[in-house]
Amino acid sequence: MSQGNVTELISHIITALSNCSLYSEEHPLVGEFSEKALRVMEGLYSNDTLTLTLLGDSLVFNDNPITDKGAHISSFKRKLKRKGIEKIIIRKGVGFEEFKKFIAGVASTERVASSPRISVGMVEVRFSSEGADVGALLNENITKVKGIYQGIAKFKRLDMVSLEDAVAGFITTLKRETNVLRIVSPVKSYSEYTYVHATNVSVLTIFQAEALGMKGENLHDVGLAGLLHDVGKMFVSKEVLEKETKLDLEEWNAIQRHPVFGARYLATLSDVPKLALITAFEHHMKFDGSGYPDTKRRGRRQHIMSQMVAIADFFDALRTERPYRMAVESTTVIQFMKEATGKDFNPLLVENFLYALKKIRAI
Ligand SMILES: [Fe+2]
Ligand SMILES: [Fe+2]
Structure with a gap:
């Protein structure tokens, strides 16, 4: 042969x-x-x-x-x-x-x-959650993502099988409960933030992609990209990430390096789709070319998937209470998002997201 x-x-x-x-x-x-x-x-x-x-x-x-x-x-x-x-x-x-x-x-x-x-x-177990209720599915998903993130923190390894399972779980959950805002989970403690946020961004990105007509395999890649967008934060010190007071310049620079750290880390893993690497690198770039990493001189524009992850990221980050500020109501987040349309976000994608939320009567 x-x-x-x-x-x-x-x-x-x-x-x-x-x-x-x-x-x-x-x-x-x-x-x-x-x-x-x-x-x-x-x-x-x-x-x-x-x-x-x-x-x-x-x-x-x-x-x-x-x-x-x-x-x-x-x-x-x-x-x-x-x-x-x-x-x-x-x-x-x-x-x-x-x-x-x-x-x-x-x-x-x-x-x-x-x-x-x-x-x-x-493998039989993969489809075992088909009969479970949405609440149980959600808990199962969060536990999986927690395990994946802990694995990265300890061994810098990525459990691709669990990752794929988690994304399959999000897609199933979204089929069952169409109101995405009932799926995105509240953060109960600061230590949970990393993986609950990763889960929420994944779900919110899949939701947008589905509204655009994406399906099957492509949705999986999108979900993975959402789940891994902030993976670079695992390489930034906890003290800086969880600091309750204002960051100094050096600390702010350390935070701003997480997209590069994330992309660099994902590039070392052979079975991670390239899309995840791109979105990890670009999710803090903005529609108008500003943001970070600063790639203006090289003329790099944000990939459409990074633009979707940026919307999901903004929506979830503001909805959640953080050490340095209170949670913001969904309606207020949407107001902020509308104001930043065309500058921070792709207007067509904001429209797609809001239209999809309205269609399921979430807003
Ligand atoms: Fe980020
Ligand atoms: Fe994020």
Whole structure:
């Protein structure tokens, strides 16, 4: 077996999946790349079957670990982890329609069903929360995010599986309770702030992205980006972050470095989507080019996702009581947001957020 062919197969699958998430199952590119994948598969069967197994962080094809560390392979591993898929067995004779159904299943946020010639082995626990009530789901999510953040603080490691689980949990919760303001949690103590805020920003960013029509895989990336936007704060001293009095210049500079610290940290991890890195770096940049890090001279403009994270970040940060000020009412936050439209925030995205809140009668 040539590893090159397996890499080619996976890159076709990834392209079909991305187009399916971005457009629909019926998009011509989904068909085109499904066909390409099927053609490559012809040369890869062993005993008329082809098996892909995810073992921890390694992907195994038939019995051979895939050594390629390219972007398609890590993206494929991430997708499998995200869906809780441990094994895929494809049998010779699989047809175009059946394969396309499989692609649509993986691209969706639902469970992937097995079909006559494609067996999908899934981790059961991943979908255990389907029957739980919203309150229980929320607590479960917060506990997960707390664990992830504690892991970063102690070992500087990121538990991607829990992270993916948490985001899947937010998406499910938002389906159940459409009023996003009932999902975003209050912060009960200052020590909770970091991960409760991360959770809220993730939920509020997913909410905006859904209102813009994003779905499936893309929503997951958005959720991850929201969850990790402030990860750089783990590298700023607690005394500075929790200081109740006015910050001096040096302390303020330390805080302003968290986007760079965050992006730098995420860049060291191979299975974090690039979008998370971008939003961590850009979420304090502003629509009019001001803010920090200062990249004006290089002409860098904020990515649209960073603009959405910035809206979520502002909304949640003001709603929450902090050591140095009281919480602000949602209606007042919205007033502030409107005033800063066009300067701090992208007007179209503010409109999208407010319209979506009105539609669910949250405001
Ligand atoms: Fe931040
Ligand atoms: Fe933040």
